[in-house]
Amino acid sequence: MHANQLPSRSPGRLKFTDDGATAAAPSALAALARGAGFFGFWLLLARPGTDAPSTPDLAADLVVGLLAAAAATWVSLRLLPPARKGLHFGALARFAVHFIRQSMVAGVDVARRAFDPRLPLNPGYLAYPVRLAPGTGRAAFGAVTSLMPGTLPVGTAADGALIYHCLDVDQPVAAGLARDEALLARVRGNGGGCR
Amino acid sequence: MTSALVVDTALVLLVLGLALWITAARAAYGAAVGFVAYGLLLTIVWVRLAAVDVAMTEAALGSGLTGLLLLGAAARLAPYEAAEYQRRPGLGLRVLVGVLCAALAAGLAAVVLLLPDPAPSQALAVAAHLPATGLGNPVTGVLMAYRAVDTLLESVVLVPALIGVWSLSTEMAWGGRPGFLTPWRSGSALPLLARVLPPFGILVGIHLVWAGADDPGGKFQGAAVLAAMWILVMVAGLREPPRVSDRLMRFLLVIGPLCFIGIGAAGIRLAGAFLAYPEAYAKPLILAIEVGLTISVTAVLGLLLAGPPAPEPQYQRQSRRRS
Amino acid sequence: MSLALDLFTIVAVTLGAIFFLAGTVGLLRFPDTLTRLHALTKADNLGLGLVVLGLLPQTTAPFGWIGLIAVWLLALLSGATVGQLLAEAVRPPEWDQTRTPAASPDVPPNAPEASSHD
Amino acid sequence: MSGTTLFGLCAAALVGLGLYGLICQPGALRKILAFNLIGSGVFLLFGVIAQRGGGVLALAGTGRDGDPVPQALVITGLVVAFAATAIAVTLLVRLAETSARGTLEGDEPPPPAPSGERRP
Numbered sequence: 001m002h003a004n005q006l007p008s009r010s011p012g013r014l015k016f017t018d019d020g021a022t023a024a025a026p027s028a029l030a031a032l033a034r035g036a037g038f039f040g041f042w043l044l045l046a047r048p049g050t051d052a053p054s055t056p057d058l059a060a061d062l063v064v065g066l067l068a069a070a071a072a073t074w075v076s077l078r079l080l081p082p083a084r085k086g087l088h089f090g091a092l093a094r095f096a097v098h099f100i101r102q103s104m105v106a107g108v109d110v111a112r113r114a115f116d117p118r119l120p121l122n123p124g125y126l127a128y129p130v131r132l133a134p135g136t137g138r139a140a141f142g143a144v145t146s147l148m149p150g151t152l153p154v155g156t157a158a159d160g161a162l163i164y165h166c167l168d169v170d171q172p173v174a175a176g177l178a179r180d181e182a183l184l185a186r187v188r189g190n191g192g193g194c195r
Numbered sequence: 196m197t198s199a200l201v202v203d204t205a206l207v208l209l210v211l212g213l214a215l216w217i218t219a220a221r222a223a224y225g226a227a228v229g230f231v232a233y234g235l236l237l238t239i240v241w242v243r244l245a246a247v248d249v250a251m252t253e254a255a256l257g258s259g260l261t262g263l264l265l266l267g268a269a270a271r272l273a274p275y276e277a278a279e280y281q282r283r284p285g286l287g288l289r290v291l292v293g294v295l296c297a298a299l300a301a302g303l304a305a306v307v308l309l310l311p312d313p314a315p316s317q318a319l320a321v322a323a324h325l326p327a328t329g330l331g332n333p334v335t336g337v338l339m340a341y342r343a344v345d346t347l348l349e350s351v352v353l354v355p356a357l358i359g360v361w362s363l364s365t366e367m368a369w370g371g372r373p374g375f376l377t378p379w380r381s382g383s384a385l386p387l388l389a390r391v392l393p394p395f396g397i398l399v400g401i402h403l404v405w406a407g408a409d410d411p412g413g414k415f416q417g418a419a420v421l422a423a424m425w426i427l428v429m430v431a432g433l434r435e436p437p438r439v440s441d442r443l444m445r446f447l448l449v450i451g452p453l454c455f456i457g458i459g460a461a462g463i464r465l466a467g468a469f470l471a472y473p474e475a476y477a478k479p480l481i482l483a484i485e486v487g488l489t490i491s492v493t494a495v496l497g498l499l500l501a502g503p504p505a506p507e508p509q510y511q512r513q514s515r516r517r518s
Numbered sequence: 519m520s521l522a523l524d525l526f527t528i529v530a531v532t533l534g535a536i537f538f539l540a541g542t543v544g545l546l547r548f549p550d551t552l553t554r555l556h557a558l559t560k561a562d563n564l565g566l567g568l569v570v571l572g573l574l575p576q577t578t579a580p581f582g583w584i585g586l587i588a589v590w591l592l593a594l595l596s597g598a599t600v601g602q603l604l605a606e607a608v609r610p611p612e613w614d615q616t617r618t619p620a621a622s623p624d625v626p627p628n629a630p631e632a633s634s635h636d
Numbered sequence: 637m638s639g640t641t642l643f644g645l646c647a648a649a650l651v652g653l654g655l656y657g658l659i660c661q662p663g664a665l666r667k668i669l670a671f672n673l674i675g676s677g678v679f680l681l682f683g684v685i686a687q688r689g690g691g692v693l694a695l696a697g698t699g700r701d702g703d704p705v706p707q708a709l710v711i712t713g714l715v716v717a718f719a720a721t722a723i724a725v726t727l728l729v730r731l732a733e734t735s736a737r738g739t740l741e742g743d744e745p746p747p748p749a750p751s752g753e754r755r756p
Contacts, residue, residue: 316689319693
């Protein structure tokens with residue numbers, strides 16, 4: 001009934017269930033980039049050198065950090081294989097700006113309605129025929145739009161459309177969703193929003 | 196009344212209110228939800244009691260994993276629940292039990308109020324001997340050196356607990372995959388979290404174990420975080436739980452206790468007593484045990500939540516029905 | 519300079535607290551579970567974002583900054599996930615059976631091309 | 637009264653409340669929950685004693701507060717309590733699946749078996 005199927009119960013080796021990224025071999029570049037990012041996160045957690053004055057302690061800290069980053073990278077590559085097309089960082093920056101601006105709009109919108117003594121709500125449902133392929137991209141779209149003004153994804157219809165619960169159906173909700181989708185599709189390296 | 200005392204009073208009132216809710220709530224599911232919130236409040240209490248190590252354990256294990264276990268059980272047992280409520284004891288009996296329990300609580304309260312004032316404590320003894328272990332966190336020192344037998348028995352007892360859970364399967368299900376963590380019925384929201392979060396959880400978990408030698412943290416806290424990540428991946432349907440007959444997994448389950456016992460037995464020869472560490476190698480040996488125990492405790496915690504093996508055909512039928 | 523930064527912190531954190539309050543007010547006043555979820559997810563996102571923004575000048579660059587922003591992003595991810603899970607748990611079941619209902623969107627499906635500029 | 641004493645009184649009340657739930661709640665899962673309440677009350681008593689015992693350290697000038705011995709015992713206790721809860725819950729689920737009831741009392745015929753569907 002849902003667009004995303006549960007994992008196949010093959011008795012042998014476990015397989016990925018992400019329908020989008022099955023064939024993509026983890027490229028060394030993506031692994032290196034992620035490993036560097038995770039090592040940075042480790043430095044953030046451990047702050048080596050701040051309270052370990054001696055060199056052997058610092059070296060041990062860094063070695064453990066490298067091992068931890070390697071483990072995290074391995075798990076990350078298996079759970080979320082890198083997409084065949086890399087991310088577009090210009091599009092990502094534009095998307096971030098859009099996201100932060102819309103987050104503010106969403107928060108102010110909800111606060112205005114909550115504090116208004118008349119409680120101006122006009123809730124309703126809307127089916128949005130999402131064009132991102134099922135899988136990580138569509139899940140990211142759902143997560144992002146759940147933070148956008150007036151929209152909350154509640155599930156998938158039989159024909160694959162995402163169903164949204166809207167705070168106010170009089171707002172141009174679908175247009176906003178379309179814009180979010182287009183921006184997100186560019187981040188993932190697709191101009192038109194289809195895989 | 197100082198401001199700290201005001202905060203503490205509010206905290207205590209919240210804790211007691213939630214405890215009342217857990218006891219009195221009509222549905223077990225609501226009570227289990229209350230238990231999760233109760234555990235998080237207790238975490239703050241532990242911080243107020245200057246026990247950050249305990250606070251971390253309470254948040255990860257007492258609130259998180261226990262809460263997940265109870266929520267899952269409440270959902271499974273909901274169909275049987277309606278008849279239960281009618282079987283409450285009568286009002287007279289409830290009042291009698293209430294009075295007796297209040298008397299017990301009053302007795303304990305009196306004990307708290309009458310505790311001797313220069314409190315007897317072994318904190319100084321621990322502080323005096325901590326440098327010999329090379330550790331900086333006294334709680335880890337107590338767990339690994341001062342009372343290492345307790346910790347050894349505790350890590351060993353987790354394995355029989357898991358065997359106990361497994362032994363509740365049916366004959367035909369033996370050797371199959373644990374059946375409690377059937378994947379969530381929808382495919383969209385949870386898998387994204389389960390793909391993105393685990394690497395960060397792994398870093399946090401390893402950091403907790405590694406930093407636990409000198410700072411708050413340790414193998415149990417770190418293992419609880421690692422197990423939570425594993426469970427998230429299983430609940431999201433990205434990985435199946437391993438078969439209970441899997442040999443590698445069984446090896447990982449016992450590697451920690453084996454490591455502990457092996458190094459402890461070597462202590463008889465090298466340092467003169469079971470579980471004694473030769474002074475020059477105390478810290479590396481303790482770290483080796485911690486690594487082994489982290490692996491084993493992670494596996495045990497995750498598999499305890501995953502439940503007994505379920506018969507494979509039923510598992511497939513369920514997954515088809517829910518997809 | 520430090521006074522201005524402190525002032526900025528106070529203003530931003532207070533604003534963030536106001537949005538948390540708005541989320542709680544919405545939780546209490548909104549009529550059903552789905553609208554309440556709207557209130558919580560949106561207001562808490564902005565509230566936490568403002569608190570993080572306000573705390574940035576008080577921590578050391580760059581570790582403290584990245585740490586605070588990481589806290590915000592992780593809270594966003596988990597908030598968005600849990601919000602959707604709760605919404606899926608309480609949604610009306612008829613959506614599973616029907617095809618796309620008559621209340622179709624007011625833009626055609628190829629809208630992403632048409633309105634791709636921000 | 638100090639905050640520590642306050643938490644000690646809270647722990648005493650938690651033990652009493654949990655014991656009441658353990659006796660008076662008919663459902664076995666509620667009994668498990670109540671048992672966990674008792675456990676957390678006892679752990680909290682340990683925490684209060686650890687906090688009081690830490691006073692020695694403050695007097696000696698080491699700066700740390702909290703006696704690590706009771707704290708370490710609580711940590712092992714929490715892990716064992718989780719394992720015990722897991723066994724109890726599994727037992728209970730099996731009992732419900734085989735006898736179609738969620739209590740430990742067995743003196744009446746089981747009600748008709750409901751479907752084993754999980755709540756979403």
